[in-house]
Amino acid sequence: MRENSSSQRAVGFLLGLVDEPTAERVRARTGLPAPDGPEAHLRRIRRPWAWPGRLPVSVALWILENDDPALNSAVCRHLTTEPGLYRAVLRGIPFGPGRTARVPVESALSGEEPEVPEGYARLGLVGCLRAVASMGTGRTAASMVLTADDWRTVGEADRxxxxxxxxxxxxxxxxxxxxxxxAGFGSHPKFTHRLRQAGVLEGPALYALSYEPAVDVLEMLAMGGLLFPRRVREAEDALRPLVREHLGEREEAWAVLAQLMETFHGTAPELVMTAGAIA
Incomplete structure (x- = not known):
């Protein structure tokens, strides 16, 4: 069976935010296909090169929280600038809340770990961090913080x-x-901007409302039930009022949305409001 296109998956996610009778009526009037089922999402997930866009690093972390070896293997291509997360995956360290059992590592990830900081064995974790004198050495030292105990140690040392x-x-x-x-590291506006630049998000609502292009964000959210099931509801709740207000039961608005989806460069809220205004 043919899979839906990126834009069809994105529209399908938004259609899932209205009641099913409305969604069926919109599909019948606009020719939009039914949403992909779990099997299609699984096939796509197993083809990591086909995932939409470049993931903010927090989205990659939400996927790692499943502690699923296949998903870990697929998402690792998005961790090239995150040696700490990559190292943790290679060592089988779990990310899911409360989990302690080692996560199996697929053979595709049997490569070497990222660089271990010089002096780590001699100085230990905190000593290595205290010896940092540049952003490069800082990132390398920070990549050795892997477990909840490591983070507690770091927090206590900083205090x-x-x-x-x-x-x-x-x-x-x-x-x-x-x-x-x-929070112990500071809360200056420059600090907040730095986190945003790094792709660190407070939660899925921020991803859904403020990242672009909309087609990539919505396509990723369409797979959220498999990729980050504990978190996708927050994104749905953030977008649902906008969808109901600006699109609702208006078939023409949904048709405009589908036409705009592939080439629209703004955020999902901007797309939804634009489609509603044009219609």
């Missing part, structure tokens, strides 16, 4: 005596940095 600025920076832009540890 005892603040870590170097570059070390704090590198730790703060790790998407798995616990909120209480990150």
């Amino acid at each position: 005892e005596r603040p870590l170097p600025g570059y070390a704090r920076w590198a730790l703060s832009v790790r998407p798995d940095c616990p909120p209480d540890v990150r």
Whole structure:
């Protein structure tokens, strides 16, 4: 069976935010296909080169929280700038809340770990972080923070005596940095901007409402039931009021949305409001 296109999957996600009778009526009037089923999403997930766009690193982390070896293998191509997460995956460290059992590692990920910082064996984790003098060495040292115990150790060390600025920076832009540890590093507007640039998100609502292009975001959310099932509801709840207000039961608005989807460069809310206004 032919899979839906990227834009059809994206529209299908938004149609899932209205009641089913309305969605069926819109599909009948506009010719939009039914949404892909779980089997189609599974086939697509197993082809990681076909995933939409470049994932914000927090989205990659949400996928890792499944502790699924196949998903870990697929998402690792998005972790080339996140040596800490990549190292943790290679070591089988779980990301799901409360989990402690080692996660099996697929043979496709049997390559070497990222660089281990010079002096780590001699200075230990905290000593290595205290020796940081540049962003490069900061990122390398921060990549050795792997477990919940490591993060507690880092937080306690920083409260005892603040870590170097570059070390704090590198730790703060790790998407798995616990909120209480990150809060200790500061809350200046420049700090918040730095997190946004690094792709660190407070949650799926921010991803759904503020990332672009809309087609990539919505296509990823369409697979959210498989990729990050614990978190996709938050994105749905953020977009549902906009969809109902600006598209609702208006078949013509949905038709405009489908026409705009592939080439629209703005966010999902901008797309929804634009389609509603044109219709």
